[in-house]
Amino acid sequence: MKEYKPKSRLSAQAYINGTLKGDRVILSRAITIIESHLESDKAVAKDVIQAILPHSGNSIRIGITGVPGVGKSTFIEAFGKHLISQGHKVAVLSIDPTSQRSKGSILGDKTRMDELSILENAYIRPSASGNTLGGVANKTGETMLLCEAAGYDVILVETVGVGQSETAVHGMTDFFLLLMLAGAGDELQGIKKGIMEMADMVVINKADGDNIKKSELARLQYQNALHIFPQSESGWTPVVTKASSTKNTGIDVVWDTILKYKHLVTENGYFIKNRNHQKIQWMYTNINDALKHLFYDSKDIKSQLTSLEKDIISSAISPVKAAELLIEKFRESF
């Protein structure tokens, strides 16, 4: 198959120079290369990443999650504007795991974050989620590195809190923030199990008007609940606050809390330890993904897998023996 080479591509060096200069147009085009599936783009992408790598990392990376309706974009807009008013350069990367299937996107609504997006020190970009957790890590992770090389010192990575991508985002950020609503005591708003325990901070959003009392109650409930969670390796005790993105209250507290966190984990060494751990894990995620591809994409395996699953369920074969049969087949195909 002959590969078509798209027009309007730049040289690797042009992407590198433009990104390092903080040119937003070039940065966007570089990210497009990172996300591309074309072999010619992939080769360029590798060179770009390799070159900007020593210029990356100088940022705080914040994962932000919460189910649809919790007011994520309004929060991020208010939060981003606050950060910029403090002299920061803010990149917002949004991961939407549903966009591939539905062709819809959390960024489909063009009016999202329109006040933030026109600011010179803001950069907003939806991030291709890929098909695997490794895919998320690679595309969003490399986009993050590019943004850092372009001078953005606060990276916000947004997910919708109901999929698998939260684990990937938790694995590539320094701080994990969960947005909730008051009245969550009973319903829990569809947040997946395990996400609560990843949170360094829970923000009860929409704490305004008639909602203030309920929000304070929710805040106390979450604070008590998080209190009995096991302590994180970071030495940080999760904080619960309330905020109103529309009234712009409590937004400064969120940033102050993150700064306190940053101070703690810089002092106790966890920040750099965690970053190094994440980098190494990034390699292992890629290796394990690749191994699974080699195995599960093999024709011999695919053809047997479904019938073996049925035999396992009917107790005709043990799971251990089924696995042995398949691995044997895989080794023979070497």
Added chain:
Amino acid sequence: MKEYKPKSRLSAQAYINGTLKGDRVILSRAITIIESHLESDKAVAKDVIQAILPHSGNSIRIGITGVPGVGKSTFIEAFGKHLISQGHKVAVLSIDPTSQRSKGSILGDKTRMDELSILENAYIRPSASGNTLGGVANKTGETMLLCEAAGYDVILVETVGVGQSETAVHGMTDFFLLLMLAGAGDELQGIKKGIMEMADMVVINKADGDNIKKSELARLQYQNALHIFPQSESGWTPVVTKASSTKNTGIDVVWDTILKYKHLVTENGYFIKNRNHQKIQWMYTNINDALKHLFYDSKDIKSQLTSLEKDIISSAISPVKAAELLIEKFRESF
């Protein structure tokens, strides 16, 4: 290397017949075969498992965890005696992840569960943990199948709550019970993150004497905390109770709660759905373990891994590129 064939081995058929008859001595010897690393034993073990497979599964499988000092053995003794008084046959499998390293074991103390162990309808066995999560799943999982085939209708799988084996045990049981102590609000007793969210039930143990009031307070705290957790797919809301294993109070409530759970998940179809899911996952765990062995045990890979990790940390190479290099090397070795 010539393999030595141990004496006192039986034929596969003898293990099968003895196990199906509920002969505890033969059952024990069959489990030894399952745990053996000798090739000759492994072949026999496969035949035994294959033959008893259709006779397995007729039980409720209960994972029990809690840190050392929480009173697990005393609880299991009281609980097991209660179950036997209700006409059940109880098998207790204990996984100690530290036993391999330290050569010590949670079952090293011979006086553990001595009242339970002398009862005819109890069977107590430490379970070799293996080196991997897959190892735990295989050895303990297959031992569980053997016990079921031998007529044990309640299987208790005990872990120490601080290692990795809890996830494996959660993945092979129907119900997950966490033992805690009062006064846990602040310290959390070393339980690993994530374990709390797996619990179907939390039992505040040692709720006797001066401890009763504190235990009731702890019970309320945990109940409130679990309340804000996301609902499990099972449709079950986790229950928190208090118990005294030495005074034998609250033990019956634990069993009644498990029966309620069993009723709910049998009615709503989750019980069988979860069992089938666990069986299939068991195969995938074995496959993925085997793939990792193939890769990480390869000499070419081992020799490069350490230096690549260093290069990743110093930003000399990107994690994605490092993974690509290694996978390339692995493919060449085919």
